[in-house]
Amino acid sequence: MLFLLAFLFTSCNYLNQNNQTDSCPLPPSSFTSKDLIGTWKAGIPESNDTLIIKEDGTYKQIIHVDTPLFDYESDWLPWSKTVSDQGIPYLHLEGMRLCVYWVGVDCQLSGGGQDSWYDFCKKEWVQIPGEGILLVLGPPKDIKLQPPEISLFALQRSTEGTTVYNLQRR
Numbered sequence: 729m730l731f732l733l734a735f736l737f738t739s740c741n742y743l744n745q746n747n748q749t750d751s752c753p754l755p756p757s758s759f760t761s762k763d764l765i766g767t768w769k770a771g772i773p774e775s776n777d778t779l780i781i782k783e784d785g786t787y788k789q790i791i792h793v794d795t796p797l798f799d800y801e802s803d804w805l806p807w808s809k810t811v812s813d814q815g816i817p818y819l820h821l822e823g824m825r826l827c828v829y830w831v832g833v834d835c836q837l838s839g840g841g842q843d844s845w846y847d848f849c850k851k852e853w854v855q856i857p858g859e860g861i862l863l864v865l866g867p868p869k870d871i872k873l874q875p876p877e878i879s880l881f882a883l884q885r886s887t888e889g890t891t892v893y894n895l896q897r898r
Contacts, residue, residue, distance in 0.1 A: 752849035753866040754815050755878045761809050763876035764819060764864070770828070770882075777828040779821070779880075781807060787821055791828055791835065798835045800825065809864075816849050817864035819880060824860025830885040845883035856883065 755763070768779040774794040781787045786804040793799075805823045812818060826845075827835035833843065839860060844853040849863055862880040867873040 752814070752816060752863070753868055755817060755864055755866040756876075759817070759864070759866075759876065759878060763878055764807075764809070764880075768880055775828050779824075789821070789824055791825060793828060793835065798827070800835065812850065814849065819862040819864055821860045821862065822858065826860050826882065829882070833885070843885070846886060847883055848881075854883065 762783065764781050765783050766781060768781065770777050776792050778790040779787055780790070782804070785806055785808070787807045788804055789800070789802040791798065791800040802823060802825075805821065807822065808820045810818045810820065823838040825835055825838055827833045839856045839858045843855075845856055845861070846852075847854055847861075847863075849865075854861075861883050863883070864878055865881055867877055867879075873879065
């Protein structure tokens with residue numbers, strides 16, 4: 729009986745560790761900042777967000793929301809990239825508006841104002857006034873993405889669910 733309990737505890741602990749690792753897969757080892765360049769889209773026709781990222785360190789955001797009606801196109805704003813201690817790249821978008829996905833986030837405020845956002849890779853709440861932060865993650869295990877084999881994930885309003893931006897080649 730003790731052996732069975734020890735086996736179950738060890739198995740559950742192993743699965744939890746693997747789920748944590750699998751939830752934030754690193755980009756391919758060939759990843760560089762140049763892989764971020766392009767047009768990224770997220771959302772549905774009634775509520776969508778487009779990011780156009782340029783190599784010169786600027787980006788443009790285009791938002792459309794049907795209800796309540798809101799259309800927005802930013803100027804060219806600065807972006808930068810940092811890397812966490814775990815090796816996860818973070819894309820920082822100065823002035824990004826985060827209202828497309830979360831009820832109650834004001835479209836007029838960048839970074840969601842003083843709201844706290846959940847970083848599901850670090851498992852912590854952070855403040856991001858004046859910017860949006862997107863995690864640059866690789867494909868989940870056994871899944872193949874189109875080159876550059878990365879997706880951009882927004883920080884969250886809760887500890888469940890994610891919002892993903894996918895590259896649209898033009």
